[in-house]
Amino acid sequence: MNVEVxxxxxxxxxxxxxxxxxxxxxxKRSNTGNGxxxxxxxxxxxxxxxxxxxxxxLKVMLTNYCIYDCAYCTSRRSNDIPxxxxxxxxxxxxxxxxxxxxxxxxxxxxxxxxxxPDYTMxxxxxxxxxxRTQHRYNGYIHLKxxxxxxxxxxxxxxxxxxxxxxxxxxxxxxxxxxxxxxxDHQSIISPMGIIGAGIIENKYERKINIKAPKFTPAGQSTQxxxxxxxxxxxxxxxxSANLYTGQNLKRVYYSGYLPINTKDTRLPAIKEPPLKxxxxxxxxxxxxxxxxxxxxxxxxxxxxxxxxxxDPKLGYALRNPWLFxxxxxxxxxxxxxxxPGVGVKSAQKIIMARTYRRLNFQHLKKMGVVLKRAKYFxxxxxxxxxxINELKPENVRKILLEPTPKKxxxxxxxxxxxxxx
Amino acid sequence: xxxxxYDKTFEGFLSVVFYAFETKxxxxxxxxxxxxxxxxxxxxxxxxxxxxxxxxxWNGLLKKINKKNAxxxxxxxxxxxxxxxxxLLNYIQLVFxxxxxxxxxxxxxxxxxxxxxHKRVSREAEHTLMFVRFKKTADNIYFAPFEPKYNVLxxxxxHFKDRFAxxxxxxxDTIREYGYYYNLFDVQEIRFVDSxxxxxxxxxxxxxxxxxxxxxxxxxxxxxxxxxxxRSNKRLQMHNMPKRFWKHLTEMQ
Numbered sequence: 212m213n214v215e216v217x218x219x220x221x222x223x224x225x226x227x228x229x230x231x232x233x234x235x236x237x238x239k240r241s242n243t244g245n246g247x248x249x250x251x252x253x254x255x256x257x258x259x260x261x262x263x264x265x266x267x268x269l270k271v272m273l274t275n276y277c278i279y280d281c282a283y284c285t286s287r288r289s290n291d292i293p294x295x296x297x298x299x300x301x302x303x304x305x306x307x308x309x310x311x312x313x314x315x316x317x318x319x320x321x322x323x324x325x326x327x328p329d330y331t332m333x334x335x336x337x338x339x340x341x342x343r344t345q346h347r348y349n350g351y352i353h354l355k356x357x358x359x360x361x362x363x364x365x366x367x368x369x370x371x372x373x374x375x376x377x378x379x380x381x382x383x384x385x386x387x388x389x390x391x392x393x394x395d396h397q398s399i400i401s402p403m404g405i406i407g408a409g410i411i412e413n414k415y416e417r418k419i420n421i422k423a424p425k426f427t428p429a430g431q432s433t434q435x436x437x438x439x440x441x442x443x444x445x446x447x448x449x450x451s452a453n454l455y456t457g458q459n460l461k462r463v464y465y466s467g468y469l470p471i472n473t474k475d476t477r478l479p480a481i482k483e484p485p486l487k488x489x490x491x492x493x494x495x496x497x498x499x500x501x502x503x504x505x506x507x508x509x510x511x512x513x514x515x516x517x518x519x520x521x522d523p524k525l526g527y528a529l530r531n532p533w534l535f536x537x538x539x540x541x542x543x544x545x546x547x548x549x550x551p552g553v554g555v556k557s558a559q560k561i562i563m564a565r566t567y568r569r570l571n572f573q574h575l576k577k578m579g580v581v582l583k584r585a586k587y588f589x590x591x592x593x594x595x596x597x598x599i600n601e602l603k604p605e606n607v608r609k610i611l612l613e614p615t616p617k618k619x620x621x622x623x624x625x626x627x628x629x630x631x632x
Numbered sequence: 633x634x635x636x637x638y639d640k641t642f643e644g645f646l647s648v649v650f651y652a653f654e655t656k657x658x659x660x661x662x663x664x665x666x667x668x669x670x671x672x673x674x675x676x677x678x679x680x681x682x683x684x685x686x687x688x689x690w691n692g693l694l695k696k697i698n699k700k701n702a703x704x705x706x707x708x709x710x711x712x713x714x715x716x717x718x719x720l721l722n723y724i725q726l727v728f729x730x731x732x733x734x735x736x737x738x739x740x741x742x743x744x745x746x747x748x749x750h751k752r753v754s755r756e757a758e759h760t761l762m763f764v765r766f767k768k769t770a771d772n773i774y775f776a777p778f779e780p781k782y783n784v785l786x787x788x789x790x791h792f793k794d795r796f797a798x799x800x801x802x803x804x805d806t807i808r809e810y811g812y813y814y815n816l817f818d819v820q821e822i823r824f825v826d827s828x829x830x831x832x833x834x835x836x837x838x839x840x841x842x843x844x845x846x847x848x849x850x851x852x853x854x855x856x857x858x859x860x861x862x863r864s865n866k867r868l869q870m871h872n873m874p875k876r877f878w879k880h881l882t883e884m885q
Binding site for chain 2: 216217220221224225227228229241242245246247248249251255256257258259260261262263264265266269270305308309311312313314467469470483484486560563564565566567568570574577578579
């Protein structure tokens with residue numbers, strides 16, 4: 212490795228860091244026996260940067276040269292920044308060298324668009340292919356699918372990568388047109404459709420022939436930039452819901468807009484990225500995917516934006532006081548999941564534990580259920596305590612908003628991947 | 633008041649359980665042999681480790697609870713927390729007194745505590761997978777010193793054996809002064825003779841592979857360049873990556 216590689220790594224990691232996806236989960240790839248590596252189904256974080264975000268993958272761009280000029284992107288062609296391009300060999304050596312030292316779970320490779328989308332995709336596929344076939348590398352690979360690349364190249368990519376992603380970036384079409392006139396939503400949705408169809412097809416194929424090669428086993432994801440445009444949380448979350456159900460996406464990432472382009476008047480002048488809003492969107496996303504909430508229950512036309520002061524589940528409970536208190540000894544799982552402060556794990560514990568005995572506050576505390584918020588919304592085997600109905604929603608809100616010392620700031624997806632509450 | 637003395641091994645502990653069931657007694661304390669802490673007014677009973685007896689206890693457990701739940705007992709044992717043996721003996725007594733599996737009875741304080749310790753031990757084992765950092769030596773062995781809070785290497789090494797099947801490696805617990813060596817075929821328990829290395833895990837730069845420092849620099853370089861200044865949140869970093877691991881983390885040097 213020469214000095215040049217240091218500079219390249221600097222430049223190309225810098226350009227890639229705004230992609231917030233860090234997951235290395237969702238795939239279980241065994242070591243081929245004499246090769247390098249495997250992929251753990253749950254994903255492993257290896258380090259945490261000063262911003263508290265997880266480092267799981269070597270996240271770099273193949274090149275940050277780009278023919279496009281999207282206002283929100285640091286690699287836009289009109290931006291005056293140092294540019295570089297990795298060779299396949301350099302990338303392979305870096306990935307394997309890092310992997311063998313247990314620095315990373317694998318490679319996340321993205322790219323600016325050079326010559327044309329299909330050519331760019333071909334370069335990305337080339338790196339993945341080299342790793343898998345020449346170096347018998349079984350670690351994780353996440354590739355960007357380049358909008359406008361041919362079906363053939365995208366299908367190739369799916370054979371070598373664990374996950375593919377196409378970034379939507381701007382939630383609504385008119386705003387995308389404004390900031391990136393060379394792009395449109397259709398060109399983004401179209402590769403998603405190809406990948407989605409490929410995954411479904413592959414599932415059937417593997418049912419018939421278990422030895423058929425896997426296609427994008429960890430599924431696909433996308434990213435939305437928050438706060439660069441005037442889109443409401445409702446339009447963002449409706450889009451997410453569509454992507455989860457319509458396109459079968461595994462993850463939608465939300466990335467608070469960083470003022471990386473201060474000269475362009477089409478973009479808002481902000482001092483700090485909207486981290487709190489980003490965090491609330493992740494919580495809403497979690498409610499939709501793991502807590503059986505519908506998006507209409509979280510945001511609606513009457514309140515199109517999430518409350519920044521309280522989490523969306525608490526917000527839902529305060530708007531619907533008549534559903535409470537929930538009896539933890541009788542209510543079904545779905546309802547227990549709706550208690551503010553009670554996570555999936557706690558809910559499952561409650562369901563199990565109550566088959567042995569009737570639960571009281573002491574039991575709940577002992578098994579690790581956080582009662583700070585929950586206590587206003589439950590009843591259990593104990594004398595009744597004041598709940599939301601006696602105290603009234605506005606007072607419960609006031610009590611819970613009182614500042615507590617030592618509150619840990621949780622930003623975005625940087626928190627451990629499963630415990631958002 | 634009886635005190636059982638055993639040899640600190642898990643098999644030894646299961647022999648303790650066997651003895652307690654056989655004599656229908658519950659001791660006041662279960663202690664390791666060699667720890668000089670005689671107590672007034674108590675009677676010490678030396679329990680000899682007998683594999684046949686430990687196996688009978690283990691098989692008996694497997695009849696009442698599934699393998700995963702039985703493994704939980706082993707993992708909790710690895711916490712080496714004060715009086716964890718007595719807690720586990722109480723737990724095993726529950727296992728045999730229940731008609732069904734005790735696993736889900738989170739309302740019982742003993743069951744809840746076993747679950748709680750299990751969670752902490754599992755988290756520490758996860759930390760191993762996350763924060764072990766290998767250094768490549770001149771003779772092509774990847775070496776990683778580590779300081780886990782609990783004795784979790786025995787439950788972590790399978791992961792490394794599967795993942796790094798084509799490289800020789802050593803993971804060494806410098807607190808408990810023992811480690812594991814994988815020689816491309818199987819994993820062996822080892823102890824360094826040099827007590828200095830054994831305690832610190834520091835190896836001399838001269839025995840590192842020539843490319844090692846280059847990769848360390850590349851990694852540090854990468855780590856710095858991916859942090860987003862505008863989002864700085866060092867408390868969250870510290871929460872996710874506790875300071876006690878920093879000593880052996882390449883990127884934090």
